[in-house]
Amino acid sequence: MRTLLGDLLAHRLALAPEGALGKRLYDVLQCAIQDGSIATGSRLPATRDLAQDLSVSRNTVLAAYEQLQSEGYLQTRTGSGTFVCDALPETMPDAGEIPVSASRPFNFVRLSSRGSRLLTRSGAGPHQWGAFMPGVPDVSHMPHDIWRKIHLRLSRRMPVEALSYSGHGGCVQLQQALADYLRVIRSLNCTPDQILVTAGTHQSLDLLAKMLCDPGDRAWVEEPGYWGIRNVLAVNGIELLPTAVDEQGMMLPDISGDARPPRLICVTPSHQYPLGSVMSLQRRHQLLELAKRVGSWVVEDDYDGEFRFSDSPIPALQGLAPDAPVIYLGTFSKTLYPGLRLSYMVVPKPLAARMKMAHSELYRGGNGLVQLTLAEFIREGHYAAHVRKMRQLYSRRRAELVRVIQDSLGEAFIAQQSNAGLHLILSLPDNIDDVALSAELEQNGVLTRPLSAYYLLGTTRRGLLLGYACVDEQQMAEKFAPILACLRRRLNPQGTPCDGA
Ligand SMILES: Cc1ncc(COP(=O)(O)O)c(C=O)c1O
Structure with a gap:
């Protein structure tokens, strides 16, 4: 049976059918190492096994391994086999040097202009949980016991339609x-x-x-x-x-x-x-x-x-x-x-x-x-009861965050807000760069969103969206402390005490 690596290389060789076999094998191996399909530090199959997998001669595989070894991609360890080096050569061949037939499908992915535009405007971050991620409920309160019981009961007499499209x-x-x-x-x-x-x-x-x-x-x-x-x-x-x-x-x-x-x-x-x-x-x-x-x-x-x-x-x-x-x-x-x-x-x-x-x-x-x-x-x-319970919880958490902000920064920082939802806006003076502030906070593990990023046409208004739903009331002040510290440095770079502090 062919190995997974054998499958991968055979597939890529088939995608690049032109040129001498030895050169093509070298190209696909090099690309697979560069794009991470073959991980650094991993052991390559013995030349005999790979040759068998790909139905090529052992000398063809040997030549490709030797070339990659001389370029710093592979190393042999006596008695152990051939390995991908932990540190790969830094210079990637420029596009002109890469044989189009072998490398284009893997190295250079051309996105549609629609796809590229989507990514340049994308807003979904990798972190979706924690203080003060806006828009996220306290998922830890989901009543899994009730849910599980219903799920189990239904699965015992489940109509087959429920398993189809x-x-x-x-x-x-x-x-x-x-x-x-x-x-x-x-x-x-x-x-x-x-x-x-x-x-x-x-x-x-x-x-x-x-x-x-x-x-x-x-x-x-x-x-x-x-x-x-x-x-x-x-x-x-x-x-x-x-x-x-x-x-x-x-x-x-x-x-x-x-x-x-x-x-x-x-x-x-x-x-x-x-x-x-x-x-x-x-x-x-x-x-x-x-x-x-x-x-x-x-x-x-x-x-x-x-x-x-x-x-x-x-x-x-x-x-x-x-x-x-x-x-x-x-x-x-x-x-x-x-x-x-x-x-x-x-x-x-x-x-x-x-x-x-x-x-x-x-x-x-x-x-x-x-x-x-x-x-x-x-x-x-159960749904209505859960929503009721969470409404009370979020109401308390919101009130606590409002209190912390008022006590530490003053009323002006949370002016005119409706008493609803899962987030509030920490209003900032116009001269504070909310995008930079939010990025700095994220580096410190605090998730916020800059208000100005929600405007397509731009704005002079500055602020941070703070999601309070998943922050425990008792921990609110402690979790808010890094925001306060970063903000104070910006409000007051000379170090003199600021209002409400
Ligand atoms: C205004 C608004 N509408 C819709 C959604 C997304 O809802 P869904 O999780 O159903 O995609 C969000 C998510 O944060 C939202 O803020």
């Missing part, structure tokens, strides 16, 4: 449970057939962009706004029109006479992300009226609407009028945990069947047993 739109039990929950808790106007289960808000938006927009179509996005929404739309060729928000939510531009109204208007009306304003009732009616008049779809991203700590919950925009042109996006990322990757859309009835079919075509749904478990978890009341 999901039918159009996700499992019907979850659609039913969600419709019942959303009608009561978020005042939605919906029936189960309008619900489409997805694997995250990004997937919901990707589907909307593909099914409702053509490249070049426009979307209004909030300024500032969530980078994830902007990236998913932009990668689908949609032109983004950043639209300012005030304390009533998105400010609606006058588009009378505009020949190209937006196809999508993306809003976070219950809790504007990231500033936290709530869209006023008057603005909601104006938005729905405008969308109807110009034929736009309103995309309502209700990512954390459950977490309001003082006033009564704000009903969703979707439920304001029976024929509202609204597509409602919900997620379990904030109420349960992001790694669950379960979210949903509530789409107007005329769109539902086609969206579900398109979803199956593009992504093929799955996770039937998880969806069934979640349906039961909601139906038995």
Whole structure:
């Protein structure tokens, strides 16, 4: 049987069929070492074995090994075999020297211009948990015992359909449970057939962009706004029109006479992300009226609407009028945990069947047993109880962070914030570079996000988004201390005491 390395080299040799065999083998071995497919320090197969694997002569392999050894890629240890050197030669051959046939597939990956643009704007960092990561709930409170019991019970009498691709739109039990929950808790106007289960808000938006927009179509996005929404739309060729928000939510531009109204208007009306304003009732009616008049779809991203700590919950925009042109996006990322990757859309009835079919075509749904478990978890009341408990916990954590900031820096640093959500904004003076501050904090293991990065058009406003949801109340001051220290150095480089300190 061929070894894994044999498979890899044979595959790469087949991709580069031109030229002398010895040179090709040398090239693919060198590339595989350079790109890490063959790890530094690893032992290569004996020449006889590799020759057999690749159906080439032993001399061909020997010559390739010798050349790589003379160039500093390989070393032999008497009695032990041939190894890849721990430190590889520093100079990579320049593109002109690399034989196109052998090296191009592995060394030089040309991304599409769409892909490159996506990566230059990317916002998803490698660290997604810890103080003060914004937007992440306290996943450690997930009631796994209850979940596990339901999961076990269901798996004992599991319908075989739950193990196949999901039918159009996700499992019907979850659609039913969600419709019942959303009608009561978020005042939605919906029936189960309008619900489409997805694997995250990004997937919901990707589907909307593909099914409702053509490249070049426009979307209004909030300024500032969530980078994830902007990236998913932009990668689908949609032109983004950043639209300012005030304390009533998105400010609606006058588009009378505009020949190209937006196809999508993306809003976070219950809790504007990231500033936290709530869209006023008057603005909601104006938005729905405008969308109807110009034929736009309103995309309502209700990512954390459950977490309001003082006033009564704000009903969703979707439920304001029976024929509202609204597509409602919900997620379990904030109420349960992001790694669950379960979210949903509530789409107007005329769109539902086609969206579900398109979803199956593009992504093929799955996770039937998880969806069934979640349906039961909601139906038995555990979901509402968990959300209630977490709301109280986050409310206390928020209050504690506010107290710590007020005591250490002063009131001005947290001016005008809604009492809701999983993060707050530490307002900074305009002369503080929030991007540099956030980067410095990350190096010290403290996760924050710079407010200015949420603006597409730039801003003079500076601040840090601080997620308090996963920071224990007792540890709040201690966890905030590195932020305070870094900030004080910037506020007061001469070392004289600053206000509130
Ligand atoms: C405003 C907003 N919408 C949506 C999401 C993403 O939700 P999901 O995890 O379902 O992709 C986030 C994530 O942080 C968010 O901040």
